Amino acid sequence: MKYLDEYRDGNVASKIVDEMRRVQTRPWVLMEVCGGQTHSIVKNGIDHLLPEGVELVHGPGCPVCVTPLEMIDKAHAIARGHDVIFCSFGDMLRVPGSDGDLFTIKSQGGDVRIVYSPLDCLKIARASPGKQVVFFAIGFETTAPANAMLAWRAREEQVNNLSLLVSHVLVPPALEAILQSPENRVQGFLGPGHVCAVMGYSEYDPISARFNVPIVVTGFEPLDILHGTLMTIQQLEEGRSTVENQYSRVLDRVGNLPAQTLIKKVFEVGDRKWRGIGNIPMSGYRLRGEFARHDAEKLFNVASIATLEPEICISGEILRGIKKPHDCPAFGTLCSPQHPLGATMVSAEGACAAYYAYGRHLKPQGADTLHQISQGAVAHVAGGSISVNRERA
Amino acid sequence: MCLAIPGKVVDTFEQRGLRMAKVQFGGIVRETCLEYVPETKIGEYVLVHVGFAISRVDEAEAERTYQALMDLDQLTELESPVVEEMEPGGDRR
Secondary structure (H helix, E strand, C coil): CHHHHHCCCCHHHHHHHHHHHHHCCCCEEEEEEEHHHHHHHHHHCHHHHCCCCEEEEEEEECHHHHCCHHHHHHHHHHHCCCCEEEEECHHHCCCCCCCCCHHHHHHCCCEEEECCCCCHHHHHHHHCCCCEEEEEEEECCCCHHHHHHHHHHHHHCCCCCEEEEEEEECHHHHHHHHHHCCCCCCCEEEEEHHHHHHHCCHHHHHHHHHHCCCEEEECCCHHHHHHHHHHHHHHHHHCCCCEEECCCCCCCCCCCHHHHHHHHHHEEEEEEEECCCEEEEEEEEEECHHHHHHEHHHHCCCCCCCCCCCCCCCHHHHHCCCCCHHHCCCECCCECCCCCCCHHHCCCCCHHHHHHHCCCCCCCCCHHHHHHHHHHHHHHHHCCCCHHHHHHC | CCCCEEEEEEEEEEECCEEEEEEEECCEEEEEECCCCCCCCCCCEEEEECCEEEEEECHHHHHHHHHHHHHCCCCHHHHCCCCCCCCCCCCCC
16 A cells, blocks of 8 residues: 555545635535445544535435335346346345345346356356346446446347346436426536536536536545535635546546447437436436337336335435434344345335435434544544545645 | 445456456446447556446545545445346246
8 A cells, every 4th residue: 555655644635624714704515426435424524524514415416216116126036037147246136026126036047146246247158158137227327337348249249138228317308307406406506527427527517507506526435525515615605616536537528439439339328217306307218219129128028027115214304415324213123234125225226225224223423422433533534535635635 | 335446457458349348346347338448558556336437546545535435334335136147048047
């Protein structure tokens, strides 16, 4: 870890927070979009380091969380089929549907396999010509290049026993849905770094302009999040609303053009349901017509599966930044990572699961806890990155 | 699973027409598709998400990001099983 030492400076976090205090004149509500950012914020107690009146609410950017229950049930119906090898990223296996999870199906004799890369499914399909190999293609824009390549290669190589159950979601339409809600509280966004590594960030310009909100594309390390928060507050205090890039050491405005090209060849934008939120128009990818032969929703008889989500769960309001996990009567009692009722508890990147994992269901965040968390965050921040802050501070 | 993990390209090769690499993440080496960053050379660092390199980073950034992901317990996808190329009918599971 030779590079850690030169970036070790425990004062940087407090300098950023001091600068926030200096520029802030009124309360602001910001949303971090990415589930990785949420996890980092809760683990490091970054929200408790911020000046009073600067509130972070947690956004919908956890792909496992927002995959609708209905799609999970469709996946399970397919995975239970004879002659099916059902492939998925590991995170999806323990997400409960209406009746158990993929682990349950595996224990009951279903051929369910964890894959690291979507391309693994091509190897499995070529080796198993008598089976239907189905891949659960979930994710945000970060995952789309990988899933697009699987569909593209399946068609090119005519691997006709391979199909994709696609449940892909997009960040910009979700931000618009949040901002259009009459209950919206969000005044600025920390944009998702690795999503923008693929897509660039020019597509956020119209949203920022139309709704007068700053959007600062931000990394997920503690200092990144503090710095992105400061940049957003600076815009708000100055009455500006533009798209800025805090994470310039990793991404640029353009993104990854070869990836974007293949995504467009394979996917088209369509309406998509989000777990906890419901349908958002033009908010997801689906396979283009040329890939119908590899579209599991068309190949398997699952169109009629429709599932309602538990009424008590408030994950939809949490995903839109209207409520926090503590506002839910089921949080930590009826609902836990072992028995999740809804979207934000099903994955470690969900707000409720992150709050639960770091003990926030046990007691209110009193002064002592706050102090401990803050100390921990400063210690952690000391090992983080400050390169961007040095350039810009 | 929305985060990409940095690793070092230790070998490059072609597989069924795809530009591929062996990428080292700490003590784990995984096959990675380089089609989206085709100019990447051995010894360079890439951000990898579900087996695909999506951008290049420098060594310092790679080390810091890897450490941050380790702190967040976000490296488990690297432990997913390795799927080897098999002959048709060779999958005996």
